[in-house]
Amino acid sequence: MAVDKIEVDDARVSHNYASLNGRRYHYLLGLPKNGEFKATIFLIHGWPDISFGWRYQIPLLLELGLRVVCPDLMGFGRTDAPKVPPASIHLYGFKRAADDIAELARQLEAPRIILGGHDWGGMVVYRTAQWHPTLVTHVFSVCTPYMGRSDAYVSTEDLVKGPLPQFGYQLQLAGPTVEAKITTREQIKMFLSGMYGGRGPNKEVAFSPEQGVLFENLEKLGMTPLLSEKELNYYADEYARNGMHGNLNWYRNRKANYDDELELKATTIEVPTLFILATRDSVLTPAMSKGMERSIPKLTRREVAATHWALWQAPGEVNMHVKEWMESTVLCGRSSL
Template identity: 55%
Template sequence: MAMDFIKEFLDPRVESRRTHLNGIQYNYLFGQPKGSLRATVFLFHGWPDLSIGWRNQIPMLLDMGFLVVAPDMMGYGQTEAPHVPPESIAFYSFRRIADDVKELARQLGVSRVILGGHDWGGAIVYRIALWLPELVTHIFAVCTPYMAPSKSYVSLEEMVKSGRVPNFGYQLQLASSHLEEAIQSRGQIRQLLNALYGGATSNGLPGFDVKTGVQLDRLPQLKHTKLMGERLLDFYADQYAKNGIHGTLNWYRNREQNFKDELRLTNTTIRVPVLFIAATKDEALPPSMSRAMDKLIPHLTRKTVDTHHWALWEQPEEVNQIIREWLEETTTQQKSHL
């Protein structure tokens, strides 16, 4: 199945690989360019996505001479999905993914990497840079602003109900058990994904709202999303059905764990060059959330695309051009350690 989806949806230079990272089996995409290697780029997806969410960007990065590594995150696709409980929510923490990325880089013989992220993947790349500053040379994040670790804990419920981030209301639904209990079968998962990728009823009612979450009663009535074809949606549904949605939702249950871990961080300024691409119509991560980034990232480049949250798919050429030009400007030819 891995080779089938690579042939259909991905660049032929990309292969699917598996490895164990600190005791957990991961699946990741691996693409190696022809000729000399410029540097290595690790790409991280968010929810409800997979590593192939970067399918429009990977060919461009390979053409530029970058080796590309894109994991299915913990809980997603062919990567293991520890159940919580009995396992600890720490499996889904930023500290854990940083340790796993460090191990993957070691296995690949890479000592320095460029990080790219979207959605949760954007949050992940900033945290990897905090935990492993010696590993990271550059960061680009699509849609996701950098929010520095806090010295005082505020629950997600407090943040939403206080009005600080009403756009995170959907996360309360995802962090609870309600959605997980309602979405069990492969068919239900497919309907859920269709809603999250923009499916709407015939009279225009959406299947998802950032303030309230998934509109479960509407799922069977939604028309097919315009963001992906039937076969790609089927592939996503198959991948999510492998372990269900439990593991993927644990990323919304890890706030307190991350807070406790990050009390050990001594520096919250990101000093490597960072490209932040905001999507002007993103309701989940509106550009206004990025106001404080300039104070926290000395070498910050800001760009915008006039699109919604799924910018990687909606405006791939514009996103690719921004990333390509920034990488050309901020990186130099680096000898690969592979």
């Protein structure tokens, strides 16, 4: 069965801008048809994605009576992408993202919000719930398991050598190669199509979890099955605004996140939380979510048979889980939160 989705230039959402702690952010804003809403939900994307990545979920959440806010994270889409250096890498950290979400909520006069995240966005919503516990009422994450703050710094290199060899791609993304080789709009479009599942005639792929972007394959790849040509062009245009530098800074900030979180007191998430596992995710693997209940006592688990792009690949199943959780745990028949 077809799932409703937001189209490029869809009238159900508007493009808005806000100055958040000195930086300009872009966000999509959607309101239920009657203009009245029961609660506000922020949807936070990951890499390589933008706010439009939630296009299949926005209509459902509007139908449930929610005001929907989808920001482009720092370095993505139409949000500022400051160069590092001279800017601080901390601009691309979880603490800064959490503070900017809190500021946007304040400007939108939302004293309490629900948070949904995917990929990096999943880590952002977990940390936002910890940095701003009086702001966040509920959290859901698709694909991204909860990872607590560490008492000792562990580098990406050590993660790759140890428990998470599938994070090898992060070493490539943090380095200079991807930024140097993907510079033009057409290169960006080809790269994104491959990252979203485009294959070559002999099943060549664009990405290896252990190695990263496979540049030798990019020109062989066909169109992604997950986006229309119009949608892919929209993504390419959005990424071409500022190039790859800003979004790749999310892979260069591991030490900055550790330093920020030395001041983080919370070690658990106390609000009701939904985690939707993608059973075929080759990076955020099912094994990584083992034991999440110890840190999130009010955890609900669900799963979908999909890869990392579950939001688009299995939107009906994702939406079903989100809807059931929203109705049973979040809204519970109340007119407002």
